[in-house]
Amino acid sequence: MNQHLKQTFIGLLLGGAAVLGIAPSLTAQSQQEDPALKIYRASATKVNDLVHTKxxxxxxxxxxYLYGKAWITLKPHFYNTDSLVLDAKGMDIKEVAVxxxxxNVPLKYSYTDELQLHIGLDKTYRPSESYIIYISYTAKPNELKAQGSAAISDAKGLYFINPDGKEPNKPTQIWTQGETESSSAxxxxxxxxxxxxxxxxxxxxxxKYVTLSNGKLVSQKSNADGTRTDTWKMDLPHSPYLFMMAIGDYAVVKDSWRGKEVNYYLERPYEKYAKAIFGNTPEMMTxxxxxxxxxxxxxxxSQVTARDYVSGAMENTTATLHGEFLQKTDRELLDNNNYNECVIAHELFHHWFGDLATSESWSNLTVNESFADYSEYLWLEYKYGKDAADEHSYEALMSYxxxxxxxxxxxLVRFHYQSREDMFDQITYQKGGRILHMLRNAIGDSAFFKSLNVYLKNNAFKSTEAHxxxxxxxxxxxxxxxxxxxQWYFGKGFPELDISYKYNDxxxxxxVILQQIQKDPKVWQLPMAIDIYSGGKKERHQVTMNNRVDSFTFAYTARPDLVNVDADKVILSKKDDHRDFSTYAYQYAHAPQYMDRRIAIEAAAEAHTKNPEALKLLQQALSDKYHGLRVLAASSLNMKNSGVQSATIAQLTTMSKQDPNALARAAALKQLGELKNVQYSPLFESATKDKSYGVQAAGLEALAELDPEKAYTIARQLQTDARGKLVxxxxxxxxxxGNPEDISxxxxxxxxxxGQDKLNAAFDYLGFLAKINNTEAIKHGVDQIKAMTAHFNNSQVNTYISNWLQEISTAKNREATTTTGAQREALQQQADIMKKASGEIRATIKD
Known part of the structure; x- marks a missing residue:
């Protein structure tokens, strides 16, 4: 499962948490006192084994409703048994038989809390004997009370999307979501x-509908009533949470890999973009x-998109399901920065780690998800270079x-948790991926990938754990x-390093003096490389930190220009590195890693208004070989400083026009917009004609500061084809x-x-509602936001939005005190609407 939806939101949430005064939902103390955390979450006991499900x-x-018939082939796992327990959530059970x-010979059964079927078998079966249970049932997912999580916002298993066709802008679809334990719905x-x-x-x-499921489509039969029956068959074993269905009016774009079908199912308007979205899949498979x-x-x-999907994406075996956010036009993909491909890579890699070798319990979820997370790094490194991969890794680390x-x-491996849904977090995913990267570095590429091969071969079609x-x-x-x-799998935390140097010329x-300064008494064993740059040469030293304080001494003939600790930049840690700025300038110019250059740019960003050497470094970084660092350098400039302006304005202007990367062009435009200089109005207006929506947005926003009327005219023209940041x-x-005609x-x-796009758009929408003075539009907008929070049903999302609504309410009341008459009354009414909605959303938040 891909967790990008949650990851994206958490980043936004934490960015505003300090401002909004959001408190953590659980403190460490309350977690320790929670009785649920005292329960050891063991792997499920196997009394009977599934063999085949028809x-x-x-x-x-x-x-x-779903009307279903099931023929389930089972056998005792080891001990003889005369009973069977099946998970079956919220169903009407019509018949149970062997x-x-x-x-069909009827069997006695009880149905506990509409969650489990307890079936008495017709005899005692030995492990060598299999038997087939037949069940006729009705599944009623919309009547099922099931709670999701931050990563999986709902858990009713089966979803009917616009089944009555009453929503004009939404297709009719059916799809399923099995993880964690919702297939039994x-x-x-x-x-x-x-x-x-x-x-x-x-x-x-x-x-009229297309179907998709696991395995191969083996038959299609037309029925007398105008329906069609499609039969899909899966000949290799996989876990129940990976079973899937998708039904809808899809375009199917065909591809292949080594003679195997590779198909892309999209809504018809996106058919022409299928190869732009999914086209690298066969190369990924290779x-x-x-x-x-x-x-x-x-x-x-196969890969299919789904409306109103409850998670980022799901690696159902041979049939991955993606949220509709993956459907992008060619123009949108210009601003995507490989995000789509990371999602696609993540779910594909699960077909080895998760589908082939499957975590035996949710406690060991990281053997599924950390590998899928790290696969994103591997693909970016292979396809787009190490800088792109290291940037992605840095962002994942920051998320954790x-x-x-x-x-x-x-x-990381967690045998105590409140709910299995809690396992879907940045520890399981992002931290797990960074741990694998450290492991790869510690033993070398050849041993790392050979070990993965051995793990897969030893555990193919089995359940597995970190051991x-x-x-x-x-x-x-x-x-x-x-x-x-x-230290990394069966423990928590990370080291915090204080790094200092003593030179004896x-x-x-x-x-090099290394101190572990984390509050936790745990002492980490940290193998690392230390590179010494001296006399135009680099010498590498492999060391291991084993103690709370360690020192390592190296000889030199000429005083080093740079001592680069953790030279491969792989250790998951926080570092406080005590050294002169000159070493950062040298590091930017000579050290090879993305993080070497990023750290140097960040050091220059803090000093560039006062230190000419730092400003020179940022000027160099505006031409960095990797667009992400060009964006960082541009975004780091303090354009209010006249010296910074004169030193960089020519570069920024060229960058805004000619940089091959849309994100870099947009970053340069944003900084030029900070100048609020009318001489750049033609540049900003020209940018609104760019193919990238992000560049158009940056140009429009900058122009609006200089010529609001012209920006408004252009905005009216652009609204017919607006997506992404341009919206x-x-x-x-x-x-x-403030024209009421534009509110619609x-x-x-x-x-x-x-899906995720709606979640991100909610923040923009709230900003819009904060600025307008139109009670009717605010009421409608707040209702839309409330409906979204009800759909996501996520405590962190709801906390954030509730707090923001409260802040807008306070601001509108404050504004009301500066006006009189009808305008004052309208603002107070808008403030009341915001305050009421804030309270209603807060009431839905679960501790």
Missing amino acids: LDVRFDYAKR VKGGK WFPTIDKTNQKCTQELSMTVEK FYSRILGYDYPWVKY LSMVQYSGDKD QLRLAFEEVTGRDMNWFFN AAGKVT SAISSVFARK FVASKFDEIS
Whole structure:
């Protein structure tokens, strides 16, 4: 499962948390006192094993029901048994029987809290004997009370999207979401990760719809009533949470990989963009198969988009489901910065780590998700270079560190948690991915990828845990790896390093003093490289920090220009590095890593208004080979300083026009816009004709500061084809103008989108509502925001939006005190609407 939705939101949330005064939902003390955290979350006991699941389903769109028949083949795991427990959530159970000689023999059963079927078998079965249970049932997902999580916002398993066709801008679809244990909301099963079985699924649908499921489409049969029955068959075993269905009016764009089907299912307006969105999938399959030494194991690979999806994306075996946010036009992809490809790579890599070798419990979820997270790094490194990969890794690290600041840290492998849904966090994903990167660095590429190959071969079609991963690394390297796994997998936290230097020119020696200053008494074992740059040469030293304080002394003939600690920039840590700025200037020019240059740019950003050397460094960085660092350098400039202006304005102007990367052009435009100089009006107006929506947005926003009327005229022209950041820019211009005719643009754009895009747009919408003085529009907008929070049902989202609404209410009341008459009354009424909505949303927040 891809967690980008949550990750994106958390970054926004934490960016405003200090301003809005949001307190963490759980302090470390309250977590320790929570009785749920005292429960050891063991792997599910296996009494019976799933062998095969055959399903026959049809749908009642009006009632939002699934009418199903299930034939479930099982056998005792080890001990003889005369009973069976199946997960079956919120169903009407019509019949339960054992199949004998082709006939259904009724069985006695009880249905506990509409969650589990307890079935008495017709006899005691031995492990060598299999049996088939037949169940006729009705699944009623919309009547099921199921709570989701921050990563998976709903848990009813089966979703009817616009089933009555009453929403004009939304297609009619059906899709499923099984993780964590929601497949049992649409078919009876043993809904545990350590179960695996083969599968056959027949769906009866209207002929106009396309279907997708796991495995291969083996038959299509037209029925007398105008429907069609599609049967999909999966011959290799996988876990129940990976079973899936998707039904809708999709365009299917065909591709292939080594003779296997690779298909892309999209809404029809996006058919022409399918290859732009998904087209690198076959190359990814080749790349991952090669580095793992294990070819993509499944019969086909399809990807489908879904409206109103409850998570980022889901790696259902052979049939990944993506939120609609992945549907982008070619213009939108210019501003995407490989985000789509990271999502696609993540879900594909799960087909080895998660689908082939599956975590045996949610406690060990990281053996699924950390690898999928790290696959994003691997793909970016291969396809776009190490700088792109390292930037992505840095952003992932920041996401993890922000989460720790907000809600505290936890073990990577976690046997104590409140809910299994809590495992889907930045520890499991982003921290786990960074840990794998450290492990790769510690043992080398050859051993790392060979270890992954051994792990996959040893655990193919099985359930697994972190210890089996460790054993694979030990088998390959011949080294005991407990030191690494104990501190990173079975513990929490990270080291905080204080780095200082003592130079003795007389003796020709430099001593590097490393101190671990984290509050936790834990002492980390940290292998690292230290590079000494002296006399135009670089000398590498491999060291290991084993103590709270360690020092390492190195000889030199000429005083070093740079001592670069953790030269590969892989250690997951915070660092306080005590050195002169001149070393950062040298580091930018000579050290090779993305993080070397980034750290130097950040040091220059703090000093560039007073230090000519720092300003020179930023000037160099405006031409960095990697666009992400050009963006960082441009964004770091203090354009209010006259010296900074004169030194960089020519570069920024050229960058805004000629940089090949849209994000860099937009960053340069934004900085030039800070000058509020009318001589750049033609430049900003020209930017509004750029192919990139982001560049158009930057040009429009800058122009609005200089010529609001011209910006308004252009905004009116651009609104017919506005997406992404351009929507926000147009909304801002419209808010400034205050024309009631323009309010419908913002409201309708918010209605048109869903999923992550809607979540991000909500922040822009609130900013728009804060600026306008139109009670009717504010009431409608607040209702839209409230509906969104109800859909996401996420405590962190709701806390943030509730606080923001309260702040807007306070600001409007303050503004009301400066006016009189009808205007004052309107502002007070708007403030009351905001305050009431804030309270209503806050009332939905669960501790």
